[in-house]
Amino acid sequence: MKKFYEMVRDERLDFIKNAVGLSEEEKASLGAPLAFESADRMVENAVGIMSVPLGIATNFVINGVERLVPMAIEEPSVIAAASKAAKIARAKGGFTAKADRSLMIGQVQVVSVKNVAGARRKVLAKKKEILAIANAKSKSVAAIGLGAREVRDASRNRMGRMLVVELTIDAKDAMGANAVNTMCEAIAPKIAEITGGEVVLKILSNYATKRMVRCKAVFDKGELGGSKIVKRILYAYALAHSDVYRAVTHNKGVMNGIDAVALATGQDFRAIEAGAHAYAARDGTYRSLTRWWRTKEGDLAGEIELPLAVGIVGGVANVNPTAKVALKIMSVKSAQELAMAMAAAGLAQNLAAIRALSAEGIQAGHMRLHARKFGK
Numbered sequence: 284m285k286k287f288y289e290m291v292r293d294e295r296l297d298f299i300k301n302a303v304g305l306s307e308e309e310k311a312s313l314g315a316p317l318a319f320e321s322a323d324r325m326v327e328n329a330v331g332i333m334s335v336p337l338g339i340a341t342n343f344v345i346n347g348v349e350r351l352v353p354m355a356i357e358e359p360s361v362i363a364a365a366s367k368a369a370k371i372a373r374a375k376g377g378f379t380a381k382a383d384r385s386l387m388i389g390q391v392q393v394v395s396v397k398n399v400a401g402a403r404r405k406v407l408a409k410k411k412e413i414l415a416i417a418n419a420k421s422k423s424v425a426a427i428g429l430g431a432r433e434v435r436d437a438s439r440n441r442m443g444r445m446l447v448v449e450l451t452i453d454a455k456d457a458m459g460a461n462a463v464n465t466m467c468e469a470i471a472p473k474i475a476e477i478t479g480g481e482v483v484l485k486i487l488s489n490y491a492t493k494r495m496v497r498c499k500a501v502f503d504k505g506e507l508g509g510s511k512i513v514k515r516i517l518y519a520y521a522l523a524h525s526d527v528y529r530a531v532t533h534n535k536g537v538m539n540g541i542d543a544v545a546l547a548t549g550q551d552f553r554a555i556e557a558g559a560h561a562y563a564a565r566d567g568t569y570r571s572l573t574r575w576w577r578t579k580e581g582d583l584a585g586e587i588e589l590p591l592a593v594g595i596v597g598g599v600a601n602v603n604p605t606a607k608v609a610l611k612i613m614s615v616k617s618a619q620e621l622a623m624a625m626a627a628a629g630l631a632q633n634l635a636a637i638r639a640l641s642a643e644g645i646q647a648g649h650m651r652l653h654a655r656k657f658g659k
């Protein structure tokens with residue numbers, strides 16, 4: 284049987300159709316840009332559609348399940364590299380991933396509070412009442428927790444002490460931004476009443492640390508090019524862990540994978556990026572989002588951990604038929620399954636990049652693909 288990359292477009296589409304059962308209409312929507320009328324409803328001052336290539340990364344096995352991984356990206360080599368890394372991982376069982384519940388944090392900022400500690404206690408004492416106000420706003424997602432903490436302004440403006448009330452909301456299979464914001468706005472008057480302060484911001488936090496995803500894989504040393512390459516990859520990781528200039532580029536490679544799936548499936552990639560980079564700097568120094576080590580057998584093991592707020596209901600997939608089909612191609616049944624696949628794409632992408640950099644260099648791979656595409 285032909286490999287996916289050896290097929291022409293129709294053969295690729297038939298392959299996907301057989302694998303996940305796409306209708307003719309769904310197949311057609313993969314090649315059709317978003318209708319201008321939809322774009323015009325989505326943003327202001329619309330004049331056109333900006334297109335990005337959509338491809339499929341192959342060979343991914345995640346928690347024992349085969350998944351085709353759609354990636355929307357303009358950069359050559361990324362999809363081939365992810366597929367290659369996934370193929371190497373597959374020989375050792377593929378990717379093993381875990382994702383937390385879809386817990387989002389919403390923040391309500393209260394200023395001009397005379398007694399912040401007292402106000403905090405009063406807010407916590409009314410937890411049930413406040414959660415009920417939030418929950419009256421949604422049938423599909425649930426506010427399940429309430430916290431409050433003092434924040435001291437350390438900016439040059441010295442605006443004083445403030446109270447931040449935080450809602451924890453289970454967004455289930457949605458990304459949850461709209462629901463969280465609506466709930467924060469709904470509880471704001473009550474918070475102002477209880478604290479006697481002035482509410483300023485009412486908004487979700489894109490630092491979704493209660494919504495973590497973790498993914499691991501082992502890559503055979505022989506497939507990577509031998510023990511020497513494994514060692515050189517560990518040197519590459521050592522630099523990414525210890526030096527911010529390398530860490531940013533290393534994580535850019537990770538995000539090549541994560542963002543491409545995010546874009547293909549209609550996720551808010553800016554939110555994902557902001558949260559990922561904050562997490563990379565969680566101990567005060569910006570570091571690699573992945574960890575790499577050598578196993579007892581001399582193979583290379585890798586792990587990625589990051590907050591990932593993604594959804595399979597609501598959001599762009601509602602209005603963009605291509606994103607909807609991309610989700611179908613992935614066959615994910617929950618936001619967690621999507622997050623795990625995205626983490627696997629990030630880990631695979633990172634492995635492919637640092638392997639190439641530790642061996643022949645990134646340009647050689649780029650040029651090989653370029654040559655193949657243009658028949659040289």
Ligand code: MEV
Nearest residue numbers: 532533535536636637645
């Ligand atoms: C290019 O898009 C990504 C890389 O620079 C990532 C890396 O250096 O690890 C190759």
